[in-house]
């Protein structure tokens with residue numbers, strides 16, 4: 001799931017233009033689940049903007065299923081038409097999609113999109129995937145070295161691993177390669193530690209502009 | 221509601237402290253309204269923000285002592301929520317002082333009284 | 347939404363303001379609101395009977411009076427006479443909640459209008475409902491195979507209650523749920539239990555003599571699932587059993603002593619049970635890891651007294667905030683002092699040094715102002731927050747009991763609810779004497795004999811269309827009352843477990859949860875009505 005966090009409201013207020021009508025738009029999927037941009041946050045955000053000393057005439061709140069799917073924008077076309085600017089509480093993908101769809105409107109991002117991660121418990125999210133485009137989790141026992149190793153080493157651990165913790169932050173950050181070692185031990189696959197992994201294929205990661213995923217079997 | 225102050229209290233410790241307060245002869249400043257909830261854990265951001273937005277001068281929340289919540293941690297959650305809202309408010313340039321939560325034992329009528337008065341003074345309701 | 351309007355009634359005997367209330371003005375103001383249909387003033391509602399309300403059948407009633415009305419059952423009489431369901435009647439204590447709070451000179455009418463409108467709005471939005479009770483399943487499972495578990499099983503069996511004992515066995519529950527969560531058990535801690543083994547064996551033989559006790563082998567159990575009336579355990583044999591009541595009976599807590607060399611109360615109790623000599627200097631350090639609860643303090647006094655008498659040891663009790671507020675504790679405290687147990691009430695400056703198990707405690711006594719230094723006591727007891735053994739704590743976690751960071755079941759409220767944990771139906775029996783077994787029995791019996799567990803008035807209702815299944819409510823509910831439901835794909839509340847606190851409703855990011863009779867909307871409006 002995409003994990004994001006609300007920008008400090010001070011920053012948002014600075015970014016907001018002084019318009020007559022502002023629409024605050026939430027997204028009911030990833031960012032609702034990570035408690036950053038769902039219906040509740042939209043309401044709170046609206047109240048905060050209304051109360052802040054800012055020359056904005058009217059603030060409306062709305063929330064749609066996903067901002068990364070064009071189809072869902074249909075239902076808000078009328079509201080958007082009415083408003084002069086949109087504050088989007090979706091991830092970066094949603095914000096971009098929104099400003100593509102409603103080209104003439106100014107869209108302001110309300111969140112900082114952080115990572116693809118998991119929800120580890122109440123209020124705790126952990127990054128688990130970089131979206132590198134070349135998954136190797138089979139070799140490392142289901143723990144991603146590119147993400148969980150602070151240095152993204154392909155052949156770890158480095159010399160900075162101590163008691164299972166990483167030298168960059170021995171109190172809070174686990175050594176990814178220690179985790180991999182322990183996991184492989186459980187799986188009886190320690191020999192994987194001995195094989196040298198080739199350098200990763202960056203061409204499949206963030207390279208040459210945005211990546212596209214095309215599936216002919218599904219395309220029209 | 222313009223010049224008023226809202227006290228939200230829980231029906232456990234908050235209520236008892238309020239009753240203790242009155243039985244000790246302390247009285248609320250005028251312009252203070254009270255509202256009871258089963259547990260301060262029910263308070264949420266939307267409710268507080270909309271109330272403030274409607275023009276209440278301040279919201280004071282009185283819950284049970286930290287380790288003493290009938291619902292285990294409703295008060296602690298409320299405390300954290302209120303901290304979050306205070307931060308939001310002050311980031312937004314509205315002073316966070318308009319909202320406050322404190323926890324009270326059932327016998328702390330006097331402390332509740334002075335806490336309410338301090339708060340009323342801070343937000344300018346007397 | 348129902349459209350029954352509210353008839354507000356106020357008792358005018360109003361122990362303070364009496365007939366000074368300006369009825370007409372009040373009535374006009376109230377009737378401006380769309381929720382109030384009529385407003386009545388009665389004199390001395392406690393004596394005047396309830397017939398005067400007959401004309402208002404079919405409305406919701408909001409009644410403001412003093413606490414006498416509740417005490418004399420007037421409110422239930424009204425409900426009965428008018429056939430009002432739950433959610434159609436509300437009362438407030440006009441004296442305590444209003445008159446007493448404000449100085450004499452305030453404008454009482456204004457405050458009354460606010461109060462009545464606010465309460466009326468809540469009542470207006472409330473849905474009538476029938477009270478619902480869910481009977482817990484019958485079976486009782488005792489988890490553990492130490493003396494506490496066996497004694498608990500025996501005590502229940504002697505009461506003609508059928509029990510099943512899931513023995514933990516020497517080794518930790520093998521593959522499946524537990525090891526997946528908690529890894530392999532540490533064998534080291536087990537050795538210290540062995541000396542109690544003989545005792546345990548004889549107790550087990552005795553318990554096995556009861557017809558209504560069944561022992562389940564330690565590796566029999568595969569997984570479990572929580573349901574509204576209990577826990578469904580699946581056994582390896584494929585058998586599924588439902589237990590409405592689970593007693594976790596921990597034996598001893600090994601971790602703390604292994605790590606620090608200091609004992610906790612449970613360890614100490616184990617030593618006493620096993621008849622180990624406790625000679626020399628025995629020091630109890632209270633309020634150190636956490637404030638010691640009055641119950642635990644009483645246990646400390648009992649243990650101290652026993653050790654002093656039995657072994658003539660030097661017993662010192664260091665404390666800061668511990669109170670003698672449990673019944674009998676004061677006498678015990680006096681007895682202890684007479685017997686020569688030394689108490690220190692220490693100040694903030696207390697330091698505890700640990701040189702590989704040799705302790706040094708230094709501090710200042712509050713009363714005398716003297717410094718004291720205790721060097722290498724023979725036995726140091728620190729009653730910590732945690733009482734359960736690692737195994738039981740694992741079990742507790744598997745049952746989704748609320749646990750603190752180190753995964754012990756909710757230590758803070760254990761002394762308030764001596765035996766029942768945050769999961770109704772799950773009890774913890776301690777090895778701290780008969781006391782706890784007696785009160786455990788009491789609660790278990792009460793649980794079995796009730797007409798069922800009442801569903802809380804403010805049970806959450808999940809809006810299936812709005813819920814995004816984010817699990818926030820599942821994670822924040824202090825009682826673990828919210829669960830997942832793979833069929834409907836929305837959060838589901840276990841109605842017997844929920845206590846109606848509202849934490850889930852407050853945190854739900856999709857605003858999909860509303861508490862029954864306390865919906866967000868009614869709260870906002872109720873608050874707004876105060877203005």
Ligand code: SF4
Nearest residue numbers: 027029030068091094
């Ligand atoms: S817009 Fe972003 S947050 Fe919303 S559903 Fe799409 S990916 Fe998730």
Ligand code: SF4
Nearest residue numbers: 129130132135136144
């Ligand atoms: S290897 Fe790449 S795709 Fe796989 S988890 Fe790691 S970052 Fe994600």
Ligand code: SF4
Nearest residue numbers: 813814816817819854
């Ligand atoms: S918190 Fe709300 S949206 Fe999330 S699972 Fe619970 S009910 Fe559904």
Ligand code: SF4
Nearest residue numbers: 823844845847848850
């Ligand atoms: S109301 Fe409280 S106890 Fe009930 S499900 Fe919600 S959080 Fe849990």
